[in-house]
Amino acid sequence: MPILYDEKTKQFHLQAGSSSYLFEIDKDAYLAHRYYGGRLSQPTIAQPFVTMARSFSPNPDPSDDHFSLDTLPQEYPVYGTSDFRLPAIEAKFEDGSTLIELRYQRHRIFPGKPVLRGLPATYIEEASEATTLEVDLEDALKGLVVTLCYTAFTNHAVIARSVFVANHGTERIMLRRVHSAAMDLPDAEYDLIHLPGAHVRERELVRVPLERSVHQMESRRGASSHQENPFMALVRKNTTEVYGEAIGVSLVYSGNFQMTADVDQYDNTRVLAGINPFDFEWVLEPGEGFQAPEALLVYSKEGLGGLSREFHRLFRTRLVRGKYRDKIRPVLINNWEATYFQFDQQTLLELGKSAKELGIELFVLDDGWFGHRDDDRSSLGDWTVDLQKLPDGLPPLVRAINDQGLQFGIWVEPEMISPNSELYRAHPDWCLHVPSRNQSLSRHQLVLDFSREEVCDAILHQLTKLLQSAPIRYVKWDMNRHISELGSVGWPAYRQREVAHRYMLGLYRLLEQLTNMFPDILFESCSGGGGRFDPGMLYYMPQVWTSDNTDAISRLSIQFGTSLVYPAITMGSHVSAVPNHQVGRVTSIETRGLVAMMGNLGYELDARKLSEEERGKVQSQIHLYHEIKHIVLLGDLYRLRSPYHHRDAAWMYVSENKEEAFVTYVKILAVPNPPMERLPLQGLDAKKRYQVTLIGDEVNRFISIATSEMEINGDELMQWGLLIPYLHGDFLACAWSLKAK
């Protein structure tokens, strides 16, 4: 069993892949965190946790002035009973008090992993893949029982944590904060990495040293958001891409979240992750329970690269579900940047025809096909075809696209409602709002109240009709605003602060129903690009539109940041027209293609407007993609050079058996009279000899220092490197494909 319990020391030892996680029961009551790091060979930690009398740290046990919760490294700290640091749980009782005294009651260790009802979570397929420990803590006075759930994956360095809070008492309890995971690391010699951003600038990797203060990453926007991602990492000061310790924390949740690293007076680092306590409360009547989302702890000693690969393997195989989990997705074309709202059937068919000639497999009809939507001011909520634009309706269009040899996909934004819509006229109170208050519009729209079952059911009904009306093989599920004026007329006054989380529960329920009803449809999640690129959405939809920014150079940092946690197969990545619509930059079709091949390749341009030469190049890049897509989408990623220095970027994917690899290099800004450079590769088999083929029309323009075909040993490629050819100009790219001989 990878979870051990030692009766003598009362230590739990969770062994997850190459990692160990230990905590113990102190004074038969308190859970003390002892260790998180590389796998330990012994079942217990021999050296005890040493306590000493500390001024200004109160002692809950009057007979022991060495013991204080303020100095104890804890597993699930509470508020008000001698610990002054941030708590994992907070509640208010009927007498107005807010103290919680949690004491260990019992624990259970069993094979497998329980399902989190109503919430997305990682899963297992065989009981042997994981072992679970549940620990019950109780506040006896109030009958509050907190169950900490830890699942250690056998073959992944991953511990999944969640918390269930039950009211076994006789009075109403108002939960004010319930974090999913907490742990106190015994030092603060870490850098903090997180992924802040903005619309069209998502998930920039930011690394800052931990200081003695509270570092908080959060969303208060009703979605995980572009502005932060429910992820953070603590890495040692010397941790690089290839070397050093890294602890990653990811929350499987798509709404308001909070991640905290709080360094205390003795340089312990408290880590907290969960639903954002901001504007959150949950009323627990006697007999009721509350399930907090799942938090994932991932450990690596192999630097950021190792951390990413652990996350990638887990998300690819044990978070994403359904038919498309292990399947290569079709190359798609999306009409958004080609036409925006202005199209008719003829235009779409012309686009489809020229896309097919390029080798594209799936045609996606984006926004503007429903209601009377000629711009973004109307019709969200009315999911029936606009007969002015498509007079024959949807099924004949889908048939015609199918006849061209393309599958058909469609865009929807089901969580939204336009004030100018039939749905709003019929149900003006179906949006989230506070009566008598102003309702702020964003992109001229309001958010539907998915905390109410009847609203979700009505949307499910409309979507079901739509998806049954024609052979639709792909759905892009968009969400283009954040939630303001949060309130629901479906819930009583004292439950209003539950609405943000109830919205997420409603959304998850609807997605569960819809994806079960249409298992053959490939769903792509989107929120103005990557505004909800999180593990919660990935549980329902196996890929995400990474960003509305389709510029190849901007995409380097967006995709690098994203790749810290999320695997290539979850990223939607398109070649678009130049000058690029978001930043005005001009890049070559080769560079655009090679950058888009860092994920699921797609196109988002007017294929009719490509020159003959460009058409030829697109055909060959799709051909190349078919040859390498299994390496990219199912292989291991190694980031070789970071685009954050604005000079160049390089990355590679290696197939699991190390027989094949694909390396990409992008020169961002040209350097005059540059040095000759080598690119040491990673992840290959040192003993194998590889056939290395250089790909790229942009090399050899002036001089090239590399030949295009060579046989090179794995050790040479990793230790000496690969010669980077001379690329004359900005924004140029080349690639190499490697095949073991």
Ligand code: DGJ
């Ligand atoms: C935002 C998405 O990210 C875009 O790709 C596009 O679908 C628009 N919405 C349509 O309104």
